[in-house]
Amino acid sequence: MSSDHEAASTDLIARRKRLLGPAYRLFYEQPVQFVRGEGVWLYDPAGNAYLDAYNNVASVGHSHPHVVQAIARQAAVLNTHTRYLHETVLDYAEKLLATFPAEISQIMFTCTGSEANDLALGVTSALAELSPSLGLPMPKDSHARLVPAPRSAGDDTGDIFARHVRGALDDMKKNGIRPAGLLVDTIFSSDGVFADPAGFLRPAVEAMRAAGGLFIADEVQPGFGRTGEQMWGFARHGLIPDLVTMGKPMGNGHPVAGMAARPEVLAEFGARSRYFNTFGGNPVSAAAGIAVLEVIESEGLIENARRTGAYLRGQFQQLQARHPLISEVRGAGLFFGVELRHGGPTGRPAASETAAIVNMLRERQVLISAAGPQANVLKIRPQLVFTTEHADLLAEKLDQVLQALK
């Protein structure tokens, strides 16, 4: 980076702090400014291209022309809300629901994944309130129990996770709380990416259902083909959820999110509650959503996520063979957690090396991030349009950086 650009960047950081206040954070020790995006590439003001192996929002590629055109076309015609009749939101609902098992046949729209999860919790609470109360007064915020995420991929992953869920259910019972449901990110993104063995979620979901609760699949990160082979993360586990929340890649950057549901779950909620979201399900959001589904379909992106994902996984495994710092390579499709430890799988978490690698890759114009409770997992989520050439470039740079760290 030239000193001119460094100075401009410093100015921008100061201006940002002045205008947006102190709560915002930037990525990287040396934050990066982008002015243009195309496919898997982001460009800084000097025209340098960065390989994007992180951003899971513009999932079908930055500024994808088909999505951009859909947004522009619909915005020029009409943008209203769901209290008038409009076909586009119904066309979108139909097309999106067709990607789900037949049991999940209704959808409600929000603007963000958080709103979708809030809506799911609202629906499940409404159901829980219908049940005979056990009569114990409980402060509202103690109704939830947090269970530990899986720690590695093994034959006992499902049993261990289910044991934690059963433990939480017992504790809730003891405290007079009727369990409303189990809410799980089906690839445990923020916990460090846990996908395997496929199906490990089943015993935990069975335990929740036996206790009368629902299974809510949070597909905000794993959804829309990210995990390869299938559209939704829950499908890898052979499960059919009661509620599914989704967001981030849904409009390739346009703010659209939603909650799909089994109709029997919504029936009681709908009889007792009205739902309206000012921007949620507007015709432009719906047009963006349709365009994203069309691109996933026409460009075969789920198959590409599977194929390029498998190739990239192979690359990471080769790196693991050469760099003992890599203790585990996890993931599904184009969503990877590459865990770093000193001294093998049970060794000390390599948090500072993880941060160093993320920053060194940024200097080499490759974008990834870190995750996990110990911040020792490289979070790698390339665009679904990644090719083997992009995978080679990513692996080559990661190899260089791991080499430089030695």
Add this chain to the structure above:
Amino acid sequence: MSSDHEAASTDLIARRKRLLGPAYRLFYEQPVQFVRGEGVWLYDPAGNAYLDAYNNVASVGHSHPHVVQAIARQAAVLNTHTRYLHETVLDYAEKLLATFPAEISQIMFTCTGSEANDLALGVTSALAELSPSLGLPMPKDSHARLVPAPRSAGDDTGDIFARHVRGALDDMKKNGIRPAGLLVDTIFSSDGVFADPAGFLRPAVEAMRAAGGLFIADEVQPGFGRTGEQMWGFARHGLIPDLVTMGKPMGNGHPVAGMAARPEVLAEFGARSRYFNTFGGNPVSAAAGIAVLEVIESEGLIENARRTGAYLRGQFQQLQARHPLISEVRGAGLFFGVELRHGGPTGRPAASETAAIVNMLRERQVLISAAGPQANVLKIRPQLVFTTEHADLLAEKLDQVLQALK
């Protein structure tokens, strides 16, 4: 409406119920489908034009070309998030903050007005937690107190409202709750539109500030020139808030919202909390926001809201003189509450007539709605680009409908 269109509309309603479930509601006894919007007009599939005197989201006019172009242009170039540096969000922050008193100099972005209000409550709770606790354990959801909205515009409106606020403050003190702030929609939209006398909010805000709490102005509905003469509803009251939340018309339909703040209010929050919103403050949202401000400015829409608003108010007052059902005409700029009662200002609320008028106007291709706890207030919020010709048409149709009701 032809029977063909009626049948199509019935099909669409059934399809909608099947796909979106039972919680969504439609406007009107005979719901209306729109396929195109332009300026103050919405068009149904048969090409009939409806005068829009209700929708306060597409506030600078439906599908305004300047806003549509800004969205299309930026979406084609780049749409990322606030963890990278990007100038457009800062340009927008600067331009938007320039419309506030100098004391309010920072802004944070969300996607919806609800998210903006949640953020404001988060910031104020963070401040409240800093204070010496009174040591009483309190269930979280009992921390809020609801005070009655004003009931009419009079010399004592401010005193009555302040008395309610002081009563709530006393009750909070008794219960060991430290007041965090007073959150007010500065035109009391859902309560039936209470704007006058300008300044009536001051004593209540003084009472809250004396008790150590903040004043949070909810400008989701009154903001962006809606009230005429000024950009923000709080300005009519001669107040400078600590936090301001905004949404709906901010992107003329594009999902963008935010919270502006005095920096001293954000300082502590920012030191203790990080803030990130996946879609919030993205470059496309920012471009849409800038374009809306440019249109408000270049088309003189605040002055137009004042001028056309005053003209329309005159029309409503003429109708009031001829139709005793109208008990009060309230509002500011282009935001009206026309209250309907049998037998004058203290008479029985005319809720069924209010609903009938809203539906009869829809049959005459004019869009308004109803508000107020007794559902007896016509809520009229024309686009800011309304002209006196549009005002005449609206008043003429309302006159016909009031006549038909006699």
